[in-house]
Structures are given as C-alpha cells and as structure tokens.
Amino acid sequence: MIEFRGVSKQYPDGTVAVEGVDIVIEPHTTTVLVGSSGSGKTTLLRMINRMVDPTGGQVLIDGTDVATVDPVRLRRGIGYVMQNSGLLPHRTVVDNVATVPVLTGVSRKQARARALELLDTVGLERSLADKYPSQLSGGQQQRVGVARGLAVDPNILLMDEPFGAVDPIVRSELQQELLRLQGELGKTVVFVTHDIDEAFLLGDQIVIMQQGGRISQAASPAEILAAPADAFVADFVGAERGKRSLHLTEVDGRTVVVDGDGRPAGVLAP
Amino acid sequence: MNLFVEGFAWILDPANWSGPGSIPERLGQHLAVSATVLLIAMVIALPVGALIGHTGRGREAAVMVSGGLRALPTLGVLTLFGLWIGIGLTAPILALVILAIPPLLAGAYAGFESVDRRTVDAARAMGMRELQIVGGVELPLGLPILVGGIRSASVQIIATATLAAYLADEGLGRYIFQGLKTRDYAEMLGGSILVIALALVVDGCFALVQRIVVPAGVRATRTRELRSRPARSRAATG
Ligand SMILES: Nc1ncnc2c1ncn2[C@@H]1O[C@H](COP(=O)(O)OP(=O)(O)OP(=O)(O)O)[C@@H](O)[C@H]1O
Ligand SMILES: [Mg+2]
Numbered sequence: 431m432i433e434f435r436g437v438s439k440q441y442p443d444g445t446v447a448v449e450g451v452d453i454v455i456e457p458h459t460t461t462v463l464v465g466s467s468g469s470g471k472t473t474l475l476r477m478i479n480r481m482v483d484p485t486g487g488q489v490l491i492d493g494t495d496v497a498t499v500d501p502v503r504l505r506r507g508i509g510y511v512m513q514n515s516g517l518l519p520h521r522t523v524v525d526n527v528a529t530v531p532v533l534t535g536v537s538r539k540q541a542r543a544r545a546l547e548l549l550d551t552v553g554l555e556r557s558l559a560d561k562y563p564s565q566l567s568g569g570q571q572q573r574v575g576v577a578r579g580l581a582v583d584p585n586i587l588l589m590d591e592p593f594g595a596v597d598p599i600v601r602s603e604l605q606q607e608l609l610r611l612q613g614e615l616g617k618t619v620v621f622v623t624h625d626i627d628e629a630f631l632l633g634d635q636i637v638i639m640q641q642g643g644r645i646s647q648a649a650s651p652a653e654i655l656a657a658p659a660d661a662f663v664a665d666f667v668g669a670e671r672g673k674r675s676l677h678l679t680e681v682d683g684r685t686v687v688v689d690g691d692g693r694p695a696g697v698l699a700p
Numbered sequence: 701m702n703l704f705v706e707g708f709a710w711i712l713d714p715a716n717w718s719g720p721g722s723i724p725e726r727l728g729q730h731l732a733v734s735a736t737v738l739l740i741a742m743v744i745a746l747p748v749g750a751l752i753g754h755t756g757r758g759r760e761a762a763v764m765v766s767g768g769l770r771a772l773p774t775l776g777v778l779t780l781f782g783l784w785i786g787i788g789l790t791a792p793i794l795a796l797v798i799l800a801i802p803p804l805l806a807g808a809y810a811g812f813e814s815v816d817r818r819t820v821d822a823a824r825a826m827g828m829r830e831l832q833i834v835g836g837v838e839l840p841l842g843l844p845i846l847v848g849g850i851r852s853a854s855v856q857i858i859a860t861a862t863l864a865a866y867l868a869d870e871g872l873g874r875y876i877f878q879g880l881k882t883r884d885y886a887e888m889l890g891g892s893i894l895v896i897a898l899a900l901v902v903d904g905c906f907a908l909v910q911r912i913v914v915p916a917g918v919r920a921t922r923t924r925e926l927r928s929r930p931a932r933s934r935a936a937t938g
C-alpha cells in the first residue's frame with residue numbers, strides 16, 4: 431500500500447508543485463493521476479521512488495516512510511517507465527532490460543534469460559533482443575521500457591505518460607496490453623496521464639489534479655462520473671458533453687443509447 | 701621554395717638518423733615529453749570536467765579558469781617557471797600542462813553534458829548509483845567528445861613541446877633553436893616539418909579513435925536516420 435500524508439512540494443525556485451495531498455493506493459490496483467500540464471502529477475509520482483523528496487508530509491510504502499529508505503535500494507525495487515522510454519542508447523534491448531538485475535548481483539546470463547522472457551511478456555519478438563533502442567519504433571521502445579520496469583519483479587510500477595508519445599493506434603494497443611499484463615501480474619500501478627479517456631480505461635482509482643498541485647477528487651471512475659466533486663472535475667471529465675452524456679430513446683420497441691451529440695452509442699442490453 | 705627542398709633534404713640525410721641528437725632520438729624525446737604532459741593534464745582535468753558535466757555545477761568557474769589559463773602566453777609561463785625551477789624538463793612540462801588543461805576540461809564537461817538528461821534521469825530512477833551513471837552511461841555516451849578534447853590538447857602539446865628545448869636538451873625543438881643559433885635554416889625547417897608531421901599523425905590517430913568510440917547504438921541511429929530520411933512515415937506507423 432502506498433500512502434501520501436499531507437504531502438507538499440515546493441521547488442527551490444519557489445514553485446509550489448504539490449500542496450497538501452492525501453492519497454491511499456491499495457495494493458494490486460491501478461491508480462491514475464490525471465490533470466492538465468503542470469498540475470504536479472510527475473512530481474507526485476516521483477516522490478514514491480524518492481526522485482523528488484517532499485518538502486512537507488510523508489510518503490509511506492507499506493507503512494514505512496520512504497524518507498528513511500536508501501534511495502538507490504528503494505528505486506531498485508520499484509519499476510519506472512517514462513514517456514520517451516529512457517532506454518540507454520548504447521545498450522541493446524536485452525541489456526537494457528537486464529540492467530538493474532545485473533546491478534543487484536544477478537549473473538549476466540541469468541539476467542539475460544529473464545530479460546528474454548520479459549520480452550515475451552510485453553509482446554515483443556525475441557529477434558529484437560540484440561537491436562539497439564534507436565533501431566526500434568516508438569511503440570516497441572515503450573514495450574522495452576515496460577519490460578525493463580518489470581525486470582526486478584517489483585511490487586510497484588510507476589508509469590509517467592508511458593504512451594504519450596506514440597500514435598493513437600499504437601497507444602490503444604499498448605493500453606490493452608497493459609490491462610492484460612495487470613490482469614496477470616497484479617502490480618500496484620501508479621500511472622500518470624493527461625488523457626482522461628486513458629485514465630477511465632486503466633484506472634481503478636482516479637486522482638484528478640488541478641493547478642497548484644491540489645487534488646480535486648480521488649475516486650473510482652464510476653463515482654467521478656456519477657458525482658463529480660466540483661465544476662472543475664465535471665468539466666474535466668466532460669460529464670455533461672459528448673460521448674459521456676448518454677441518454678435513452680425508444681426506437682421500434684428497443685431502448686437505444688444516444689450520446690450528447692445525438693449519435694447512437696448502442697442498444698441497452700435486456 | 702628552395703629552402704623547403706633543403707629542409708626535406710636535411711630530414712632525409714642519413715647522417716641525421718643516427719648518433720647523439722639523431723632524428724629518432726629527438727622524436728622519441730618529443731613524444732615522451734608530450735605523453736607525460738598529456739597524462740598529467742588528463743589526471744587533473746578529466747575528473748574535474750566529468751564532475752562538472754555530471755552535476756551541471758561549476759561550469760562558469762571552469763569556463764573562467766580555462767579562459768584565464770588560455771590567456772597565459774606559454775613562452776612567458778615557461779620563462780617564469782624556468783627562472784623559478786631552473787634548467788631541465790620540469791618547467792616545460794608544467795607550462796605545457798597548463799596549456800593542455802583547458803581543452804581537456806572543456807572536452808570532458810562538454811562530453812558529459814552532451815548526454816541527454818532524460819537518459820541520465822531514467823538511469824537514476826532505475827536505481828543506478830551516481831558512479832554507475834558516470835561510468836556506465838555518461839562516459840560511454842560522452843566519450844567521442846571527450847576524446848575530441850584529448851585530441852586538440854595533444855596537438856597543442858606536440859606543437860608547443862618544441863619549447864622544451866628552450867630549457868632542456870630534449871625534443872624536436874632542439875633542431876629549431878640550434879638551427880636558429882647557427883643560421884642553419886635547413887636544420888630549422890627540417891625540425892619544424894617534423895613537428896608538423898608528428899602533430900598531423902597524432903591528430904589523425906585521435907580522429908580515428910574518436911570514430912571508434914562512438915557506441916554502436918548511437919552509430920545505429922545515424923545510419924537509420926540516413927536510411928529513413930526519404931521515407932519518414934515508417935517511424936510513425938510503429
Ligand atoms: N525541478 C523543478 N524545479 C522547479 N520547478 C519544477 C521542477 N519540476 C517541476 N517544476 C514545476 O512544478 C510544477 C509541477 O510540475 P510537474 O512536472 O509535476 O507537472 P505535471 O503535472 O507532471 O505536468 P506535465 O503534464 O506537463 O508533465 C510545474 O509548474 C513545474 O514547472
Ligand atoms: Mg509530467
């Protein structure tokens with residue numbers, strides 16, 4: 431379980447990135463931090479692996495304040511996937527995935543064997559193992575990034591807009607893949623995005639951030655749709671517009687669901 | 701033009717290829733002095749440059765110190781050290797180390813700085829220690845630029861190491877000073893040509909090293925960019 435208790439962050443230049451945040455993240459669930467640019471999502475995420483230290487409050491993992499844990503040891507136990515994959519350009523795919531296990535003392539051979547299995551897990555051909563990151567497509571690089579994040583078999587996986595830089599078709603492929611993976615592996619995933627649709631698709635819990643690093647609402651997708659905490663959330667999730675504003679009409683004796691633009695979205699199953 | 705012919709004739713004269721003060725002997729001395737200077741300067745400048753590039757701190761100070769060192773006339777420094785330390789190799793070696801530090805420092809911090817900060821950030825977030833980031837990420841990726849710094853330093857050292865002969869009976873500079881004294885312009889020019897040739901050869905060698913140390917994955921990017929330039933859409937289709 432990850433717990434934020436009254437967490438704040440003010441950067442040395444005076445920017446308040448996060449202010450008074452309380453969140454509880456249950457194990458084996460996916461929590462999505464969503465909000466516009468600059469709302470403090472990345473800052474919040476990076477407090478979990480101490481890439482950023484809070485200036486107020488505490489971040490706890492299973493009851494232990496992360497501030498008391500050696501950052502390197504902490505990070506080696508937490509998977510981290512970022513937008514531009516962050517792969518090491520001078521190492522092959524398999525060596526990238528095996529990097530951290532090798533650092534922690536796993537033999538090279540064992541680490542590489544495990545890395546190859548992980549390529550299967552994230553749906554990559556093993557023939558890509560000896561290629562360099564620059565020889566892969568953006569989508570493939572992100573998959574390698576996920577494989578690397580999983581290499582130490584962490585309980586926690588942090589993902590910062592991992593699918594932000596790939597085209598929509600690949601993105602939706604990767605999203606489905608992540609859902610499948612999460613179904614199999616049951617990690618505690620903390621996922622950052624500014625795409626509310628992605629948040630609704632992936633999240634068990636959704637944390638909506640607003641400017642100034644405050645939480646507007648933290649709840650399940652259904653709760654957020656049913657009872658947006660304020661006008662900001664309602665507007666942000668678009669609860670009153672377009673494809674989220676559904677209503678029913680009778681057509682030839684069947685109930686048809688129509689969205690806010692008047693387009694039929696489907697029929698109501700009996 | 702005639703003088704050049706005489707200079708080359710002097711170099712080719714078998715009499716200058718054996719005995720005390722022969723070309724091979726002076727060449728060896730010149731290289732030994734240059735290598736010693738390079739080594740000392742590298743031990744001083746590279747770690748400092750790496751630290752600056754890694755932390756992103758102290759760059760201004762480094763630029764200022766480098767600028768100051770660059771502004772010092774090597775002949776003046778050499779004379780000063782010579783008066784202070786006396787005749788021998790120590791003074792020229794010190795003066796040359798001062799000459800070599802700025803390009804080495806610049807090469808080291810520019811090399812380390814050139815590494816994409818997002819790559820370094822990702823390495824840190826994975827749990828690499830700072831020294832592992834320096835050795836395993838920044839050094840291999842910044843090496844071509846760092847070697848570029850060594851390259852320009854070594855050429856400057858070799859060219860200026862002629863001044864060692866000002867205070868010691870060492871190096872190819874002897875021919876130049878001796879020729880000047882005895883008005884033997886063929887010897888003077890022969891010595892200069894040898895220094896220039898040595899500098900060019902060493903420069904060529906480092907140019908080669910600079911290419912070799914480009915990591916394979918980075919080289920792959922380059923060829924890929926070249927290949928995919930006409931058909932850019934390939935990348936977008938994933
Ligand atoms: N190292 C830093 N120093 C100073 N200010 C920072 C630093 N990192 C982030 N900030 C500021 O803190 C605020 C929150 O940044 P953060 O990166 O957490 O936002 P974000 O929600 O992840 O945004 P995006 O969607 O653009 O990634 C921004 O105003 C940003 O400019
Ligand atoms: Mg961000």
